[in-house]
Amino acid sequence: METLFFLIITFVVLVSAILVTTCRNPINSALALIMTFFCLATYYVMLDAPFMAAVQVMVYAGAIMVLIVFTIMLLNIRVDAAKKHFHKVILGSILGFFTLVNTLFLLIKGQSAQPTGPYSGEIIKQIGHTELIGKEMFTNFLLPFEITSILLLVAIVGAVMLAKKKI
Amino acid sequence: MEFLILGLPLMYYAAMVAKVLAAFVFVLLTVAYATYAERKIIGHMQVRLGPMRTGWHGLLQPIADGLKLFFKEEIVPSQASTFAFLVAPLIALIPAFITFAVIPFGGTIEVLGYKIPLQIAAYYDTAAHQVFDVNVGVLYILAMSSLGVYGIVLAGWSSNSKYSLLGGLRASAQMISYELAAGLSIIAVFMLSGTLSLNRIVELQSGMGGFEWYVFKQPLAALMFFICSLAEINRTPFDLPEAETELVSGFCTEYSSMKYAMFFMAEYANMVTVSALTATLFLGGWNGPMAVAIPLLGPVYFIAKVYFLMFVCMWIRATLPRYRYDQLMHLGWKVFIPLALANIVVTGIIGYII
Numbered sequence: 001m002e003t004l005f006f007l008i009i010t011f012v013v014l015v016s017a018i019l020v021t022t023c024r025n026p027i028n029s030a031l032a033l034i035m036t037f038f039c040l041a042t043y044y045v046m047l048d049a050p051f052m053a054a055v056q057v058m059v060y061a062g063a064i065m066v067l068i069v070f071t072i073m074l075l076n077i078r079v080d081a082a083k084k085h086f087h088k089v090i091l092g093s094i095l096g097f098f099t100l101v102n103t104l105f106l107l108i109k110g111q112s113a114q115p116t117g118p119y120s121g122e123i124i125k126q127i128g129h130t131e132l133i134g135k136e137m138f139t140n141f142l143l144p145f146e147i148t149s150i151l152l153l154v155a156i157v158g159a160v161m162l163a164k165k166k167i
Numbered sequence: 168m169e170f171l172i173l174g175l176p177l178m179y180y181a182a183m184v185a186k187v188l189a190a191f192v193f194v195l196l197t198v199a200y201a202t203y204a205e206r207k208i209i210g211h212m213q214v215r216l217g218p219m220r221t222g223w224h225g226l227l228q229p230i231a232d233g234l235k236l237f238f239k240e241e242i243v244p245s246q247a248s249t250f251a252f253l254v255a256p257l258i259a260l261i262p263a264f265i266t267f268a269v270i271p272f273g274g275t276i277e278v279l280g281y282k283i284p285l286q287i288a289a290y291y292d293t294a295a296h297q298v299f300d301v302n303v304g305v306l307y308i309l310a311m312s313s314l315g316v317y318g319i320v321l322a323g324w325s326s327n328s329k330y331s332l333l334g335g336l337r338a339s340a341q342m343i344s345y346e347l348a349a350g351l352s353i354i355a356v357f358m359l360s361g362t363l364s365l366n367r368i369v370e371l372q373s374g375m376g377g378f379e380w381y382v383f384k385q386p387l388a389a390l391m392f393f394i395c396s397l398a399e400i401n402r403t404p405f406d407l408p409e410a411e412t413e414l415v416s417g418f419c420t421e422y423s424s425m426k427y428a429m430f431f432m433a434e435y436a437n438m439v440t441v442s443a444l445t446a447t448l449f450l451g452g453w454n455g456p457m458a459v460a461i462p463l464l465g466p467v468y469f470i471a472k473v474y475f476l477m478f479v480c481m482w483i484r485a486t487l488p489r490y491r492y493d494q495l496m497h498l499g500w501k502v503f504i505p506l507a508l509a510n511i512v513v514t515g516i517i518g519y520i521i
Contacts, residue, residue, distance in 0.1 A: 027251050027324070034317065041310075054306035062313030066343065069317070073324045128302055130363055 006046060013039040026072045030065060037061040051130040178281040179290065186287050190267050193470075197477075198435040199229040205481045212485040239424040244327060247421065251325035256422070256429035259318025262311040263436035269304040270443050271366050273453050273465030285453075285466060286366060304365035305357070308444060309350055312399060316342045318433065319401075319418050326421035334417020337407050337492065342399050344499040349395035351507035355388040355514045356381055356448055369452035373459065380451040387510050389449040391503055393476075396445065398499065400437035403484040407492055442476035443469075450476075 016039065019032035037060040044053035124132060137145050203218065203225065210217025218225030243252060273285030275298060282291040289300035301307055316339050323335015359381060360368045372380050382389040398405040407417075419430045446452060450472050453465035490498070 025248060025250070027248060027321070031251070031254070031317075031321075034314075038314075050301065050303040051306065054303045054310050057310035058306070058313055062310060062316075066313075066316060066320070066339065069320060070339070073320070130303060130306075 002046065009039050009042050027069065030069050030072060033068075034061050034065050037065065048124060049129050051133055176281070178279070182278070182281070182283045183287070186283070186285070190272065190287055191264070194264060194267060194436055194439055197439050197473075198432050199233070201435045201438065201477060202232065202431070203229045204477075205484070208478065208481045209485040212482070233428070236424060236428040241424045241426070242421075244421050246327040248325040248327070251321045252421075253426075255318050255322035255325060256426045256433070257318075258321060259315060259433040260429050260436065262315040262318075263433045263440055266308050266311045266440045267443070269301045269307050269365055270440075270447055271300070271369050271452055272443075272469045274459065274462045276462045284366070285462075289366060298366060300364055300366040302362070302364045305353060305363045305368075305448075309346070312349075313346060315399075315433075315437070318430075322422070322430070323418040326418070328421050330420045331418050334420070338401060338418060341401070341405065341407065341495060341499075344496065345395045345398040345405075345503075348499055348503035348507055349392055349399060351504060352388045352391040352395060352510065353448060354507075355385050355510050358511070358514050358518060359384060365447055365452075369447060369454060372451040373454045376456055378451070378454075378456075380449060380454075382449040385449070385510070385514070387506065389445070391507055391510075392448070393441075393445050393479075395499075395503060396441040397480065397483070398495070400434065400441055402434075402438065402480055404487040404490050405495060406489060407495060438477055438480055439473065442473045442480070445476055446472035 013036055016032045016035040020029050020036060023029040023032060038057060041053040041056040041061070044050070044056060119132060206228070207217040207225070218228040221227040221231045243249060268287045271284070271286035271289070275282050275284045275291060277283070282293075284291055284298040284300070286298075286300055288304075289298055291298050319338040319342070320335050323331045323333075323338065326332075356368070357363060360371050362368065362371075368381075397403075401407075419427055422430060446469065452472075453469040455464065455468035458464045458468055
């Protein structure tokens, strides 16, 4: 059952990921990218990480992509003039090839399939993924968490300063 | 020996299909008759009769409307971005419907010795003797509602019309701002419940004969959540994106026939979802007197609460005028968000003391 579902989702991910790069209209590319993010979220669900899945949809598909869609709309980029730059294609292919080699190497040689540390799959299922993330974040990782929040606050204040003419 | 398909008993599939169909038919019928109810209720509130001609007291009006929209001509503007124009109504409609997957509409019932929890995305584990559902149910709903924005934004942009674009921009600004306030106001509920699973949240409200509702503990959060939800689904008094008088119905100006009907359905389906969610989080879900003893009473209470909240939505539409755009933004960012944050702090302090 899960394998079947995984195959369907993988098919959709691949098709939409290819569409992101091949669509002529940037808005359609953005829509395909939203679909890709959405399907990635289902992978998180299959990996017993429902919180990550919800956050993936909320932050990536919901917030960041809205920003990208807005930028495309407001700049009013219509269908691209379809200029094909040969050197760009070659550069992209080389980069893509090395990324593929890198990924394959990591998949074959890496130990990432086995979770390390005190939290095994059973414990995560028993206590709950969300609860564990919350607990870790507010005990062991409290300082980085607070520093991140201050950084975000600085960024917000900076954005307001930039956008407002008189304060 | 049970009959298994792909490692799961046949009853599992039968129960899933039955639950999906029941919820879907319920939402579709409610959407159809909500349009009728809205016209009737507003009519009577304004001392008119509302639809009277089709059927007894206009009861066949939704069917007539549906047929009319179905037979209208499909128009795609020549300057529109075709693909985005065609998928936008679907993107608006689908999140409104799939949110229902995690809302529990009843307790656990037993059919042929197989226990079925009345919630689509849930199953009864016979080994562990408990119901498992989506343990991030509320986050799932927030995530889906954040996807609903795309339908409206894309519809506004792809129509390539000034009114549509303005409507779309207004809608997205409004939905994004109020999503924040709505999300912040339900954090207070998590702080009381300690879980994100909607099934568990409903169970926690079952005390005191089915009346230990979170609305009594968190009245401010309940009020804010309901108002913010109204703004998020673009209902009056926050229906600026559609504002007939200034924007000739905003983002759906260029839409006709079934695609227009889809936006219409999305609006009412969103209203059902928001009412169901408010009922689940704050009004005890399917809880009520005797609901645990007689499981079939659960859906009855749930539907009654949902219909009551929908009636409130219509009542508000008949009563209140539309907000101005700057008032709307002021209310969202400078009133609701600080209030929600203060509510979280107060809930935290009280929770710490008790």
